[in-house]
Every structure is written in structure tokens, then in C-alpha cells.
Amino acid sequence: MNYLYEYSDTLNRPYEVFLFDTSEREFPVRPHWHHYAEILYVIEGNMIARVNERDFFMKEHDFILFHSEDIHSLLACSMDKCIFVGIKFDVTRLNVNTQSCPKLATLLKAARDQHARAFFEDDEEELGLESFFMESLKEMNEASLGYEVAIHSRLCLTFLKLIRIWQDEGISFDDLTDYISSTETTMSNVLEYIDQHFEDNLKVRDLAAMCGMSYSNFAKSFMNAYGRSCKDYLEMVRVEKAEEMLKFTDRSLSDMAQYLGYSDSSHFVREFKKHKGVTPGSFRK
Numbered sequence: 001m002n003y004l005y006e007y008s009d010t011l012n013r014p015y016e017v018f019l020f021d022t023s024e025r026e027f028p029v030r031p032h033w034h035h036y037a038e039i040l041y042v043i044e045g046n047m048i049a050r051v052n053e054r055d056f057f058m059k060e061h062d063f064i065l066f067h068s069e070d071i072h073s074l075l076a077c078s079m080d081k082c083i084f085v086g087i088k089f090d091v092t093r094l095n096v097n098t099q100s101c102p103k104l105a106t107l108l109k110a111a112r113d114q115h116a117r118a119f120f121e122d123d124e125e126e127l128g129l130e131s132f133f134m135e136s137l138k139e140m141n142e143a144s145l146g147y148e149v150a151i152h153s154r155l156c157l158t159f160l161k162l163i164r165i166w167q168d169e170g171i172s173f174d175d176l177t178d179y180i181s182s183t184e185t186t187m188s189n190v191l192e193y194i195d196q197h198f199e200d201n202l203k204v205r206d207l208a209a210m211c212g213m214s215y216s217n218f219a220k221s222f223m224n225a226y227g228r229s230c231k232d233y234l235e236m237v238r239v240e241k242a243e244e245m246l247k248f249t250d251r252s253l254s255d256m257a258q259y260l261g262y263s264d265s266s267h268f269v270r271e272f273k274k275h276k277g278v279t280p281g282s283f284r285k
Helices: 104-113 129-142 147-168 184-196 204-210 215-226 230-248 253-259 265-276 280-284
Strands: 015-021 029-032 037-044 047-051 054-058 063-066 072-075 083-089
Touching: 015 129, 015 147, 029 230, 037 129, 047 063, 083 129, 083 147, 104 147, 129 147, 184 204, 184 230, 204 215, 204 230, 215 230, 230 253, 230 265, 230 280, 253 265, 253 280, 265 280
Parallel strands: none
Antiparallel strands: 015 083, 029 072, 037 063, 037 083, 047 054, 047 072
């Protein structure tokens, strides 16, 4: 059974650039999340990127951003080959020491919380995406002196252009006070805990106590940080894990319901159908 959480050693490896070719590696890339951010650029073919239960069809020259803690997966939408370049990076490392620009990590939080576009169809030329991704991949593969500095500088410049596009579209970066939170680390830790103990029938009140917060403060902080309630997040995690079990195991529905922390099979069936539109039995068929 795979956990949704994907560990990364961002302290020693703040940037990772990779090439994914379906002639060598197969879809799907199963649902997962991580503390670092990730961007993808399609070089050839097409695919479906699923982000927090929303599907995006991606074709050549399309670009997508997965914010930190976004649950995402990649699916084939045809038999054609698909090739894309991905960059994983620690947002907190994108610091520009100047009074004229807040930390890029803070700006990205503000953009995410205001539902800024994370999917781009026509911005390739303005952002210079193809050269940005290919040059970053070359730097990573050659690992010459200062290659991380080269990747860092390209990321900072690209995201500055991106933030200016968002600003032109009406996203506000005037008041960033609400996006600089002392509970960020606590919230990150609780997501890991949820992912590894989802079958324990977790309660929001217990998670709040574990974080040393009142129920109302914890619920508000969780909603502000991730754009959904903790209860909804718990349910989404269970449903995503149920989907994986239906695809890759032959466990009975009653066994799965018990393992996933549902009170009974009927509760499991109702919640799965609410999120996926079909019953677990129909989905398995």
C-alpha cells in the first residue's frame, strides 16, 4: 500500500529536474503530495493532470504548477507517447534579498489561496518556458560548477514573470500578512500524520489537540492553509486510497471499509460515490 505523502530531502537537494518519457516509464503516476512545489512542461504528446480531484488535459507546450501539498496524479489520455520535463523545488529557497519584492514563497501562498491559475495554455512565449525547462534539465544532467545557482536563478525569474501575470489578472499581493503563518510547520506535520494514520478513524478535534490548538483555531488555520476543511481532506485521502486499492488489490468492500476507517460498508459506498460519481463495485469493474 503506497502512502500519498512523497518524502523529499529538500535540505540537501532543494532542486530536482527530470525527464519523463512514457516509452521508458508507464502511466499512471499515482496520487501523491509533497512539501515541495512541482512544475511540468509537455514536450511531446498529451496527458491528464489531476490536481485535488480536478482534471486538466495537457498537450504540447502546456505547463502546470502543483503547489506544495496539492494531491496530484498523471494519467494517459491516449496510446501516443508523452514526454515532459518536471522540476521539483523547495519554495522557501526562492529568496530574493530585496525590499522591493517579498519572498516568492509568500507570494505563491497568496496566489494559491486566491485561486490563481495553475494551468497555462497560451503563456509559453511570454514565460519562455521551453528554453527555461530544457536549460534547467541540461544544468541538472551536467552538474557543472554552480548548476544549482543556475537553476535557482531561472526559477526566480520565471516565477517573477508568473506572479506579474497573476497580478495583471487581478490577484492581489498588497497585504501579505495573512500568508506569513507561524503554524505552517504544524500544518505540514499534521498532513503527514493524516497520511500515515488514515485508517485510525481520525477526528478533527484530536488532530487539533495534537497540534496544541483549539478546535476552531485549528479548523480555521487548516482551511486558510489548504482551501478545504480538515474533514473534507480526511475524506479525500480515504477515497484516493480506496481508488488505489480497487485498482490494484482484490480485497472485499467490507475489508476495505474496515481498513480505511469507515463505520461500515454502506458508509464507504456512499462516500466513494459522492467523490467519484460511481460505486466502488462499478469503479472496480
